[in-house]
Amino acid sequence: MLARAVAALVLVLALAAAGCGSDGGQGDYASTLNEAQTQLQQRFAQIGKHITPTSTPQQDQRSLGQYEQVVDSAVADLRGVHPPDGLDTLHRRFVTELAGYGTAVRTARQRLSSDDPRAVLAAQSALSASLTRSGERLNATIEAINKKIKG
DSSP: OOOHHHHHHHHHHHHHHOOOOOOOHHHHHHHHHHHHHHHHHHHHHHEEEEEEOOOOHHHHHHHHHHHHHHHHHOOOOOOOOOOOOHHHHHHHHHHHHHHHHHHHHHHHHTTTTOOOOOHHHHHHHHHHHHHHHHHHHHHHHHHHHHHHHHO
């Protein structure tokens, strides 16, 4: 179940990366978002190879810790980006929603430390649901950014 949640996250980022285009002076901004999403997707795919149906909760915790680091780094980088005029609010929303992935992963990682298999399954299920919700919000924000860029 955890592997599916991670695969869903990678898919959301792949779809998001495909959405941003460039238009005039806003092309650099769109390129920056594309690059951030592409790097996240690639790093998540690498880490995701370690989360399998046969991996232990401890192994999954380590992998989720790596996800946290990747998300935290991307959020910090994106906070340093200065969006074009008119995109400030959407950019802040995008960064906040991406940070939501880190929060979901952090919470799941903490809950995976349980010795109770039911608690571990609940943590995995909660992570999957949280990533789905976060992905929907993130995609809506990316769509709004694209509309704003394309005019």
